[in-house]
Amino acid sequence: MLNFLEEWSFFGGSILLIFIGLYGVLSRKNMIKILISLGLMDTGVNLLLVALGYVEAANAPIINSVNPSNAAAFVDPIPQALVLTSIVIGTAVLALGLALVMKIYDKYSTLNISEIRGLKW
Amino acid sequence: MxxxxxxxxxxxxxxxxxxxxxxxxxxxxxxxxxNEFGKADINNRTAQLYLNKSVNTDNKKVIYQESKNLESGSANIVTSVVANYRSFDTLGEITVLFLAAAGIGVVLNLENSKKKKFAADDSSLILNTGIKLLFPLLLLAGTYIFVYGHLSPGGGFQGGAVIATAFLLKMLSDNKFEIKEISITLVESTAGISFVGLGLYGLVTRGSFLENFMATGTVGQLFSAGIIPLIYIAIAFKVGAELTNIVKNLIEA
Amino acid sequence: MVNLTLIIALPLLMAFTMPIFKMLNSKLPKFIALLTTAFNLIVLSSNFTEIMAAPLILELGGWQAPFAINLYVGPLALVAAFLINGSAFILSIYNLSQDYQFDDKFYLLFLMITAGASGMVMTGDLFNLFVFIEITSIAAYSLTTFAGGSSYEASFKYLIIGGVGSVFLLLGIGFTYSAVGSLNLAEIAASAGLINPLLLQITALLFLIGIGIEAELFPLNFWVPDIYTEAPTAVSGIMSGAVSAAGIYALARIFFTLFPAQQFFNYLLVIGVITLIMGELIAYQQENIKRMLAYSSLAQMGLIVTVISLGTEAAVKAGLFQLINHSILKVLLFISAGVLISAAGSKKIKDLAGLGTKKPTAAFGFTIAAMGILGVPFLNGFISKFMIISSSLNADQFLITFLILAAALIEIAYYLKVVQKLYFEDLEIEVKNTAVITVPVILLTLLIIGLGVYPQLIAEPLEKAAAEILNNSRYIMTVLGGI
CATH class of the missing domain: 1.20.5 (Single alpha-helices involved in coiled-coils or other helix-helix interfaces)
Incomplete structure (x- = not known):
């Protein structure tokens, strides 16, 4: 039972985050909320990547005085490195998106996409 | 509905x-x-080669403070992946951040608009004093994080982000505090040029882009891991400058 | 022979240095961009014979091929890289007569969109592909906003759909890595047969969503018209000529090398045909010339995907030829349309009447490119259209052939409408001063006629590229051969 919960809280939970985000992107009309939803999707996929590289009862992949050799069990370092990259990319996209929102708000004085011509979808 | x-x-x-x-x-x-949760099969993944540091060599053992002159000398394996085995991705990633910062500058069109300040003229004394005390500590912590990136958790991105936080706090509290546009530009350009420069030096001396051209030393010592610390220093300055730039632009618009 | 990594490394270096160049001299950035793209073309040419003989594998960081990031430059990647850097070079010449507000930032973004697209076609690593897609799209989001006006909304729209797409792409990468345990394309391709079919389908769907956005495929392409319409001309040109080519390349790489299963090609065929027909039909109704070109561009992407997913060697060759022609013609169309628009001060087709005599160079450029797209004999489009029709007939796809021909008819209608407006109608308007585009028009016209009269010029690269993409075991052997 505990195993089941653990598995689904990591895999299912991150998938859930992705799809809450997707629902938000598709259904919200406020630009800031759309960006927040996009952020949720990013977070979800990052969590999932880390979870896919997890090994039970293993250590962080660092060789130090606690784990003095590579014989110890380590979790997969590659997804962690990928996630580092993808977090930074996600941040960059969100920051750029926010800047665009500021500009669009200046122009139309609204955040509602259905009131902005050229943003309807 | x-x-x-x-x-x-x-x-x-x-x-x-x-x-x-x-x-x-x-x-x-x-x-x-x-793989099922918690049952990732590391032995059949490329990751095993990175853990053994045996991509080019036939290495099996990595021992803390003992193993010498391995192909990649970082004790933190994630760091060796980020800044050595897959450093090309990392170069791409700081480029993404750089492009976003440039894009934000363009979008917000700052050269023409009046620059705003976030901090109030009379921001509270506690906030001001607290941040004055925190500022050098944050810079120190950030520096520690990126300098020890190859030995302990942390690295250029994290360190750079902490440093950017220090500047963000300063911008929030002190309305006389100002970072010159040109100094940010110079820092980010220099850091970016040195990252690519390190790569090109490897290309010229060793024959492939971003190849390690320094001795990798003993695993677990501060002066080890070849070009990883150098790359991380470049990344930290780049990320710090980039994030500061982004925050500054968003605040001033 | 110069190391091919420089195609990505040098633009990066120049982009990082661009703010400093700006401080030295405000005219410097545009020349740096021109020189860098020219240098890239020289690097590519110097590697030409070598790559035609055998694909080149560049191990980045000196790590042995399948275990870290490597670049794989075969004939196909070479052709695509030539297209990308060639478009960028031509557009840099065009940019010499343009003034942008933050020119250092414009040119650094312009260089990075080129480098990102080149990286997309050269990389041999799945996650690296993701990073380059992100570089390309972030550069595109920012470049679009240089036009001001409504470009912010267009850019925001693209940013959202691009962001969602990148999440799905990353999810696909995570699935692939978890199953195969490697990110190298060759290693994944080698064990793709072992992956559970259901998982393979799900992963393929995720990749289709992620890369379909760059390749402008049907349900994911509603950002294209807005971006192409609102962005500055040079940006529309590079998006149409280079980024979409890179997207098609990535799609072909994923579906031919990574997961070569017949069912995926059937899906791609359907998607391609829908994109083609929709694009042509909507293009026909447009009154805005840039929007018309955007939809025409979509339709062409659909055509290329349709033809390539027929999967025979002749069809793939025809599709690649069409891709090359599309890049050349669309770059010319966009720059001449850009000049016509700024001369008339309007993007409406009806306001362009009579510009044929007032702006002869641009009108000539537009006309010859339109003729090329329509497939007038002795121009390059004729050869590729002919190859497409004959290859789809040979593959016994009569319905597809019919649809392609019908789409071509619609295309003729709307392009001739513009040409007719340019030359046979007149409007009393004051023509504004515009950029001089004589050099790019001459260069591209020579290319168009050259390829039309003497298509053997690129016969060898095309032959090799088609053979390469259809034979994924050779790709795997080349990369994994060392172990």
């Missing part, structure tokens, strides 16, 4: 159902599928 939301819900649910199936697959004999 509005029609739009209903459509969104249907699309989302359909996608979620398709993708969740991936986790319920029981593979037939000889087939491979996603």
């Amino acid at each position: 509005k029609f739009r939301n209903l459509i969104a819900l249907v699309i989302t649910a359909a996608f979620a159902l398709i993708i969740l199936q991936a986790f319920t697959i029981t593979p037939a004999a000889g087939e491979i599928t996603l």
